[in-house]
Structure formats: structure tokens, C-alpha cells
Amino acid sequence: MVGSDNNQVSATIDGGSHRARTIIVAGQSSQRTREVLKTLRGFTNVIWPTSLEAALEQSGAADAGCLVIADDLHEEPVDEFLQEARGLHRNLPIFVITDPDDVAEAVSAMRNGATAVIEIPPSYAALREEVARAVQ
Amino acid sequence: MKEMPQTVFVVDDDDAVRDSLRLLLKSAGIPCEVFGSAQEFLAVYDAAQPGCLVLDVRMPGMSGLEMQHEMNIRGATIPVIFITGHGDIPMAVEAMQHGAFDFLQKPFRDQELLDRVQRALTRDTENRARLRHTDRIRERLATLSPREREVLDLVTQGKANKMVAGDLGVSQRTVEIHRAHVMQKMEAGSLAELVRMMMAVAPRQ
Numbered sequence: 001m002v003g004s005d006n007n008q009v010s011a012t013i014d015g016g017s018h019r020a021r022t023i024i025v026a027g028q029s030s031q032r033t034r035e036v037l038k039t040l041r042g043f044t045n046v047i048w049p050t051s052l053e054a055a056l057e058q059s060g061a062a063d064a065g066c067l068v069i070a071d072d073l074h075e076e077p078v079d080e081f082l083q084e085a086r087g088l089h090r091n092l093p094i095f096v097i098t099d100p101d102d103v104a105e106a107v108s109a110m111r112n113g114a115t116a117v118i119e120i121p122p123s124y125a126a127l128r129e130e131v132a133r134a135v136q
Numbered sequence: 137m138k139e140m141p142q143t144v145f146v147v148d149d150d151d152a153v154r155d156s157l158r159l160l161l162k163s164a165g166i167p168c169e170v171f172g173s174a175q176e177f178l179a180v181y182d183a184a185q186p187g188c189l190v191l192d193v194r195m196p197g198m199s200g201l202e203m204q205h206e207m208n209i210r211g212a213t214i215p216v217i218f219i220t221g222h223g224d225i226p227m228a229v230e231a232m233q234h235g236a237f238d239f240l241q242k243p244f245r246d247q248e249l250l251d252r253v254q255r256a257l258t259r260d261t262e263n264r265a266r267l268r269h270t271d272r273i274r275e276r277l278a279t280l281s282p283r284e285r286e287v288l289d290l291v292t293q294g295k296a297n298k299m300v301a302g303d304l305g306v307s308q309r310t311v312e313i314h315r316a317h318v319m320q321k322m323e324a325g326s327l328a329e330l331v332r333m334m335m336a337v338a339p340r341q
Binding site for chain 1: 224225228229
């Protein structure tokens with residue numbers, strides 16, 4: 001009990017900066033989205049909203065750490081969703097996951113506001129590093 | 137000031153690529169200059185020259201990415217289209233994170249390159265117009281007295297004359313006079329226009 005009280009106090013002093021920021025994952029239910037979620041298992045605050053609208057809304061929350069676009073989306077093309085997210089959330093790190101070696105898709109994502117593009121497979125570690133930096 | 141014509145600068149160590157790009161751009165009626173190395177280009181490039189850059193990633197001596205870094209240090213705003221035979225995603229991401237306009241893998245279709253060159257030239261025109269616009273705003277800002285600058289900062293924060301007067305410890309009438317001078321010197325027709333000007337010169341995140 002004492003320990004948790006102490007945690008509470010330090011969190012208050014630091015303005016809550018020790019609370020883990022939320023990692024919002026967007027992507028249809030697919031092999032790749034599942035792989036991304038598995039890769040992020042070590043993080044405490046991963047959410048996978050049921051709609052893109054909800055993902056956009058969560059990305060605007062005060063404790064949003066980053067948005068990970070894991071796969072193609074049912075509702076709209078990735079680049080459009082990306083533009084929308086970037087337009088609404090200027091400073092939010094947004095990571096886009098692509099198939100290996102799809103350079104054209106990666107370039108397009110970067111032009112539309114991605115912070116970085118990561119190939120899954122094989123760059124699982126790179127994804128964890130980027131996300132860790134974004135939520136710290 | 138007279139506008140210089142837009143030029144496409146091609147930097148590639150491969151003679152065959154330089155020749156074919158020169159022919160392609162010539163056939164499209166786009167002025168072009170070619171260079172065999174980054175050093176050769178950097179020695180003569182003047183940042184005031186409008187256009188775009190078609191830059192090979194892998195070159196002996198200074199690589200395309202190193203040259204991009206050098207151009208960034210020099211404050212060059214010219215859009216850069218990277219071309220590469222062995223591109224991978226980390227390389228493309230790095231180039232784009234450092235401000236590349238585009239990144240194209242060889243082999244590409246002629247039309248694909250021409251489309252991207254046209255887009256880059258349009259972007260360059262827009263960039264330069266924006267920079268001229270912000271330069272003019274900065275010049276006008278420099279003509280304000282310290283007190284006028286204070287008034288400007290407060291009114292563009294949305295404060296009414298009465299609040300500004302309170303903040304600065306002067307009469308409301310004095311604020312009105314300063315404010316009129318600010319509008320005149322900044323050549324702003326309305327408060328909204330003044331706010332837009334200040335947003336245009338605000339440092340970016």
C-alpha cells in the first residue's frame with residue numbers, strides 16, 4: 001500500500017509523465033495486425049480501436065503516445081487515413097507498417113505524414129524501438 | 137527581382153544515366169544541367185537558383201544522402217528527388233525524414249520521372265513564394281518599435297485594447313494609437329490578416 005501511495009505522489013509531482021502513454025493500433029483483423037500487436041506485447045497501454053474514427057479520436061487524447069497503422073484498412077486507403085490523422089494531430093508520431101521492400105508504398109506514406117515506415121517482417125525490433133521512444 | 141528560369145539539376149556518377157536523363161528532360165522542354173559528382177554540383181550551386189534536384193543515392197566520394205545533409209546545412213530549399221538502383225525502405229525513410237521530396241527506384245518509366253519532376257518544380261515555386269512572403273513580413277516586423285511589438289503580440293493573442301492597456305500599464309487611447317501604427321506598418325487590413333502574418337513567420341514545431 002505504501003509503495004502505491006509513493007507512486008501516486010511521484011506521478012503527481014512529474015505531472016503524470018510516468019504513466020505510460022497510449023499506443024493506438026489501426027488495422028483490419030489480419031495476420032499482419034496480429035503480428036504487430038504481438039510485437040507490442042511488452043508495452044502496457046496498447047489499444048486497437050474497432051473503427052478508424054475511434055482510432056483518430058484516441059489519437060487526439062492527451063495521453064496518446066503514437067499511432068501505428070498496422071495494415072490496410074477496410075474503411076479507406078492508408079494514405080488518406082494518414083493525411084487525416086496528420087492533419088488533426090500535428091506532432092503525434094505515426095508509424096506505418098508495410099510489406100518488406102515495398103519502397104513505393106513507404107515513400108508515399110512518408111509524403112503523407114508518416115513519422116517512419118517499418119517493414120514487418122523483419123523489423124520487429126525497429127518497431128519496438130520507435131514505439132518505446134514515442135511513449136517514454 | 138527578375139525570376140531565374142527553373143532548372144533540373146541531375147547529379148549521378150553514371151554517364152549513361154546522366155545522358156538519358158538529359159535527353160528525356162530536353163524532350164520535355166525542361167532546362168537541365170548534369171553533374172558527375174556531389175562535389176562538382178556543390179561547387180557551383182547557388183541556392184537562389186530555382187528548380188529541383190535529381191540525385192543518385194549511391195555515388196563514390198560523397199553519397200547522395202551526404203549531399204542532402206550538406207544542402208540542408210546550407211539552408212537550400214530546392215526539392216530533392218532521389219533515384220537509386222538498390223533502394224530499401226530504411227534508406228527511403230531516412231531520405232524522406234531529411235526532407236527529400238521523392239524517392240524513386242530504378243528502373244523507372246520516363247513518364248514517372250517527368251511527373252515527379254513537374255511536381256517538384258511546382259513545389260519549389262510554392263516554397264519560394266512562401267519564403268518571399270515571410271521575408272516581407274519579417275522586414276515589416278523589424279520596423280516596429282519595441283512598444284508596438286508588445287501591442288502586436290498581445291492583440292494577436294486575442295486581447296482587446298482594454299486588456300492590452302491593463303497589461304502594459306498605459307491608457308486605452310495609447311494602445312489604440314500604437315495599434316493603428318502596427319496595422320499601418322504591417323500593411324494589415326484586419327486583425328485576422330495580422331494573425332495570419334504572425335502565424336506565417338512563427339517558428340515551426
